[in-house]
Amino acid sequence: DAGELLKKNDFDMAILDIMGVDGYKLLNIAKQKNITVVMLTAHALNPDNLVKSIKEGANS
Structure with missing residues (x-):
């Protein structure tokens, strides 16, 4: 499991x-x-997901 x-x-x-x-x-x-994190997506790309990823610590 990835976690x-x-x-x-x-x-x-x-x-x-x-x-x-x-x-x-x-x-x-x-x-x-x-750990430095980069979030990728092919299907969930919308402004809410982008903001949530950055607020939760993904590197921009």
């Missing part, structure tokens, strides 16, 4: 998808470990 991988390993960067496994949940785990 467990983020919790148990050290990464310099995580590239996450907003869709699929809850991307925002993974974003929170990564930010707790000071």
Whole structure:
């Protein structure tokens, strides 16, 4: 599971998808470990998701 991988390993960067496994949940785990996060999406692109990603700590 991606969440467990983020919790148990050290990464310099995580590239996450907003869709699929809850991307925002993974974003929170990564930010707790000071992992740089880039959020990608093909289907959920709208202003609300962009703002939420940045407010929750994704790098812009």
